[in-house]
Amino acid sequence: MTGLDVSAHGLVHIYRLEGNDVVALSGVDLDIASGEVVGLLGPSGSGKSTLLNLLAGLLQPSAGRLRVGDHDLTRLDEKGLARMRALDVGIVVQGAMRNLLPYASPVDNIRFAQRGARAAKRQDLPDPHEVLDLVGLADHARTSLDQLSPGQRQRLAVAVGLAARPGLLLLDEPTSQLDHEGRDEVLAAVEDVNRIIGTTVVAVTHDPEVAQRLRRTVTIRDGRVGAEGRRGEDFAVVGRDGSIALPPDILEAVPPGSLLRVHLEEDGSVRLILDDGAEGES
Numbered sequence: 001m002t003g004l005d006v007s008a009h010g011l012v013h014i015y016r017l018e019g020n021d022v023v024a025l026s027g028v029d030l031d032i033a034s035g036e037v038v039g040l041l042g043p044s045g046s047g048k049s050t051l052l053n054l055l056a057g058l059l060q061p062s063a064g065r066l067r068v069g070d071h072d073l074t075r076l077d078e079k080g081l082a083r084m085r086a087l088d089v090g091i092v093v094q095g096a097m098r099n100l101l102p103y104a105s106p107v108d109n110i111r112f113a114q115r116g117a118r119a120a121k122r123q124d125l126p127d128p129h130e131v132l133d134l135v136g137l138a139d140h141a142r143t144s145l146d147q148l149s150p151g152q153r154q155r156l157a158v159a160v161g162l163a164a165r166p167g168l169l170l171l172d173e174p175t176s177q178l179d180h181e182g183r184d185e186v187l188a189a190v191e192d193v194n195r196i197i198g199t200t201v202v203a204v205t206h207d208p209e210v211a212q213r214l215r216r217t218v219t220i221r222d223g224r225v226g227a228e229g230r231r232g233e234d235f236a237v238v239g240r241d242g243s244i245a246l247p248p249d250i251l252e253a254v255p256p257g258s259l260l261r262v263h264l265e266e267d268g269s270v271r272l273i274l275d276d277g278a279e280g281e282s
């Protein structure tokens, strides 16, 4: 399977707690092409994990549209979502050991993670040894998990996420609690997987050094896409509804409610002019 593309339009998610609604996502517009590697950034509580869980089919959107490959996640029933999770989407939750059976060998961990795809009669399941090879653990098929380094355990967690060779791999904080060496190992393994089998990867991260290494980053702020990054540079994004989320440092100079004149210059640049006479450019 090659990478799956993802498309979210006006995606809303509301958690309903007794008498209270918590709006976690309030209109996310996001397109991810097949084979992209995207880092999801943003302050705590901005909605990153909610978005990851929606992409995994573990939550259903409250409104808006969400598509992963051919799956329309607003329409799939529980059975359809379970099938998608077994065959097409791999999720690696935060903390390597939460993804692993502690007393099983690495190769048995992969076999166990393939059970959903086997039950769904997937014909072309990869050999578990091949999956370990993809993350550089071919020589550790039978090594006890407590003999693996933290970086190796995290790579094994990534391999478990890839066990059924999904088209979309979701990683929640894949490098937290790792030293530099472990972090580099894990990032290199994810880059190899993406290059060799073309899996689309979406990774939540708080680590600025990880974000720097990712080709594309998307910052979630207050439940929406607040910025996009390319090769370490941040850009404001124009949403499908024409709204623009300004970066926090610009918002300090131009608070909500400010009136801005907008001029499209001949050279294609856009000038925003604050109505009180102060000027800013973007």
Ligand SMILES: Nc1ncnc2c1ncn2[C@@H]1O[C@H](COP(=O)(O)OP(=O)(O)OP(=O)(O)O)[C@@H](O)[C@H]1O
Pocket: 015, 016, 017, 022, 023, 024, 042, 043, 044, 045, 046, 047, 048, 049, 050, 051
């Ligand atoms: N199960 C839940 N029930 C109610 N509210 C929730 C639930 N999970 C998350 N929230 C709320 O939804 C909002 C978004 O949370 P989410 O966990 O998606 O953010 P996050 O960006 O992943 O945060 P962090 O970086 O701290 O993990 C927050 O206001 C959070 O309190």
